[in-house]
Amino acid sequence: MKLVILDRDGTINADSDDYIKSPQEWEPLPGALEAIARMNHAGWHVAIASNQSGLGRGLFDVAALNAMHAKMHKLLAAHGGRVDAIFYCPHTPEDGCSCRKPLAGLFEQIGERFGVELKGVPVVGDGLRDMQAAAAAGCEPHLVLTGKGAEFRGCALPETFPPGTRVHEDLAAFAEHLVGRPAPRPQA
Numbered sequence: 017m018k019l020v021i022l023d024r025d026g027t028i029n030a031d032s033d034d035y036i037k038s039p040q041e042w043e044p045l046p047g048a049l050e051a052i053a054r055m056n057h058a059g060w061h062v063a064i065a066s067n068q069s070g071l072g073r074g075l076f077d078v079a080a081l082n083a084m085h086a087k088m089h090k091l092l093a094a095h096g097g098r099v100d101a102i103f104y105c106p107h108t109p110e111d112g113c114s115c116r117k118p119l120a121g122l123f124e125q126i127g128e129r130f131g132v133e134l135k136g137v138p139v140v141g142d143g144l145r146d147m148q149a150a151a152a153a154g155c156e157p158h159l160v161l162t163g164k165g166a167e168f169r170g171c172a173l174p175e176t177f178p179p180g181t182r183v184h185e186d187l188a189a190f191a192e193h194l195v196g197r198p199a200p201r202p203q204a
Contacts, residue, residue, distance in 0.1 A: 017132055018059050020194065021123060021155065023141035024066035024102075026163015027187060028052070028088070031142070035070040042084040044091060045162055051191035053097030058195040061130070064102045065122040067145070071106035078106075101129060117141075118148035123155060140190050141165075144176060151178035158182045158190055 105115040115121035139150035142163035150157040184190040
């Protein structure tokens with residue numbers, strides 16, 4: 017199975033320091049929905065792994081989160097795309113959970129759900145925590161220069177990023193890279 021794991025805020029949709037709390041605030045980044053559809057059409061399954069500490073902070077509830085995701089699904093469908101599963105951590109940093117990125121818990125849950133080995137699975141995100149979680153799970157880290165990643169435009173990544181982190185202008189550029197590369201060989 018060809019699986020790619022995406023971060024949500026700052027990767028697929030615009031991010032906010034005040035959190036994305038409602039469907040009205042959830043706005044896709046230019047080209048992001050088309051990029052997901054392109055990956056789908058090339059045979060890739062897409063899962064989302066997202067820290068959503070706004071839930072734990074009481075800034076929005078699960079109904080609001082579900083409404084945001086319903087909007088995303090509807091807009092994606094209009095572009096011929098889909099997300100196969102959404103995994104999120106509702107905890108705050110103080111909760112000490114194992115699912116909050118930079119830990120690998122969400123990725124491990126995705127691997128279990130899809131029955132896949134995570135080694136080499138591409139992960140796309142806009143921040144250091146996304147890349148650290150990807151590396152911790154044995155995945156292939158890809159940073160997009162949108163959202164929090166915009167601060168790294170035109171400069172080298174700090175050494176805090178996992179070795180081998182690849183950088184892409186945005187999700188559309190990542191999709192171009194992913195669809196254009198040779199398919200992975202099945203493991204014997």
